[in-house]
Amino acid sequence: MSRTILRTEQLKAFYVLDLFGTQKVIKAVNGVDLDIGENEVYGIAGESGCGKSTLLKALVGAIEPPLRLIGGRVLYQMVGEEVDISSLDPEEKRRLRWEYVSYVPQGSMSVLNPVLKLKETFRDFIESHVSGKTGKEAFEIAREHIVRLGLPPQILNAYPHQLSGGMRQRVTIALAALLKPPLMIADEPTTALDVVVQRGVVQLLKDIQRTLENTIVLVTHDMGVQANIADRIGIMYAGKIVEEAPTGQIFGEPLHPYTCYLIDSLPHFGDKATRTSVPGSPPSLSNPPDGCPFHPRCPQALDLCTEQMPDLKYVDHSHKVACWLVGD
């Protein structure tokens, strides 16, 4: 595996809600260990409500009440040393974002200012992060960038609402890649997009990764998209990573019972045999089960599973699983 660019140690981030006297704690990220390397696409997959979006927010340090960082660390490897993101002041954090790590949130089309033409948005962006460029130079940089990514340069003269959803999404991604960040994080970039448009967006992400040789962390529940773009996949369940392996192994030899069910439930063309989905319902994050959070739905659950949460351990040099049934 290549050098680490970002890692987390037992990251815990909860939402603490206080409504009319009752307190509710949502354990969205409940002890996550990640080790993401350079020049790779790392996919995070899981059901909705498993904490993936919160994990991304924690990774970029966008933690605001009611979300609170309860424990653990987020460490970036920058110019030879490890930097804990919570040790940075707001100005440093601002520069970190977009220059070092760019974050494309869900429904990212709202990132574009609706009253400005795209070229102005790009120019503002360049001016606030790169000093010493005139408006004209900034425009040239933007134009070159757009064309290199295969997008038509005329769109710079348009307003966001004049473009189709797919185009807006691609423009937002282009904006995120403008400053050549070593790390790009995208939260469900293809959800709510049509199939053909989705393909275009994923293609764009792949092109960017190949050109810049940077790292992309992609969150999506669509396993088809994961299969097409991710090098490694981390399966998230109830705020924890339960399995992590190269894409081929996740699809070919899943080890965690949840992953097995997930892979088995995916329909394939040419095969009309009956498939089943994961039994039961997703767990409540405000009241997760004791021990392994999957045990209520796991047909192979042992007594140990109801008491203790298994650690995420290596089964071979690149495949990690958190399950009492696997390994020794």
Add this chain to the structure above:
Amino acid sequence: MEELLQVDRLTKIFSLGSMISRIRITAADNVSFSIRPAEIFALAGESGCGKTTTARMILGFEEPTSGTILYRGQKIARNEKVWFTRGIQAIFQDPFGTFNPLRTVDRYFFETLRNYKLAGSTKEAVGLIDQKLRAVGLAYDEFSGKYPGEFSGGQLQRISIARALLTNPTLLIADEPVSMVDASLRMSIVNLFKQLKEELGVSVLYITHDLATAYYVSDRIAIMFRGHMVEMGSVEKVLMDPKHPYTRLLRESIPEADPTRCWRGTVRLTDIEQEEYLKQGCRFAGRCPMVMDICKQQVPADLNVDGVLVRCHLYTSQVDSR
């Protein structure tokens, strides 16, 4: 065998804009298909292709500009409520939007039974409700008195189906029923449709943009693009051996959950969608890799190629037209 539902040249034109500049968008253009009893028919296409508009016209929520809808051979009158008189029910895309968040879910069940006069007493009603809930894999006890927010998306969608089954419908119109449900739970909903067809003989009009589940569960499928139907036939033929260039593009663009079968080649996308609606001739002409001059001028006729209905000029010379 008599057709359950027959839709003939159904068209809907929306007029947008002010008095000064009006544009007419043909959301559905001469859509024709039929559904047989105990059949799952998929109406597939990307957003804006007209599938939801077609469903709304069948249900009577939208007035067709022209065309006819026949149920068991009889025309449906303008003010007739198909769900009341014809045994057609529907379920929708957003499970959390399907029910009023401020009311308990069971109220809808009791109201349905009361409005259709299906139960004489509360005890009878509870019995019927329990029966339908079991058919979708749920039980009355864990359902009674709860608000929509207390269920998961998958559970709510199943509850929605149970409610639709209360009136013992012959046709269930499912508008994107699994697009807002997690990938891991989709199969359970889709398998339910299969079960309903096989055990109760209910037909399902399955509207979706997810071709993988459409392949898995449907018998026949129609592909729509910008209001036009471009290909229709058995799901095996249409999706495993697509004839229309758009169907081919769609089929290729589906991300397979198999890392060994990734996309090859790149795809061109439209920038401005509205333009495509206003074209003469075949609406796919702007993006079609095999476009010919005639495509831009004339809408292709219905052609029967190998048992599949295709609307494409590529096949005009090959086979007999209808």
Add this chain to the structure above:
Amino acid sequence: MRIVRDLFRDHRFTVSFCVLCILLLLAILSLFSPYDPTRWGVVPRDLKPSRTYLLGTNSKGQDIFWQATFAVRNSLIISLIAGLVSRVIAVLVGMVAGYKGKTTDRILMFISDSLLVMPLFLIIVLLAMLVRDRMNLVTLGLLLAFFGWAWDARVIRAQILSLREREFTQTAILSGTGTLGLVLKEYMPFATPLVFSTLINNMSWAIGMEMTLAILGLVNLDIPTLGTTLQWAISYQAMLLGYWWWILTPVVLAVLLFVALYWLSASISEYLDPRTRLQRVGAH
């Protein structure tokens, strides 16, 4: 009940509830008044507050305390009539216009908008002048109700318009529910907070309006209300003569009433707001 307990957690609700209880108590006490409120000279004039006369007496020879009980009662009656009747009209108009749409909507909104743009104050003043002698509590309440529904009808209509597009409307229709059932069962829970908060605001407005009309001398000054007692105090120049107990009584009572009503409305509508309600309903 759980609802009441939750409401009491909000200190605004607790305080305003207590204040309103006290005021209601005062209003009920009026039934036990030893004096006829319309008669003059039943007690010695212009006496400071003392143990015999809790709030003192005024220049007309009336016990201010007992006058106040009637004043509070009558003002509350007027504002309740105005508020409730205008709610009923606003809800009916708003719901019908919102759900039916098209021509019905246009006609109803035309009427409503006309009432909004008319110089309400002038018209109320004019009408009050015309019926002054035959004005009693109910007539005044109805008059105010007639002018108080227009704005809220639009607000309710807007709510209905957005609800109409929600999918659960279709579910209800597919369940066989008719228009009336739809509006009452599906939409009312969303409209309730609007109705409640606007009711209380409307009541406040009605009290204020009544006081204004009273000071202009446009109501039947024999009936004691907060406005009329204030008016009498002003016309007898209580300020100048230093009879502070006479002027302060209606003023303090009115202020207490306004603040209490406002806090009550704010805390109740926040409680009933669908968004906070949803969070409370054990949602994930």
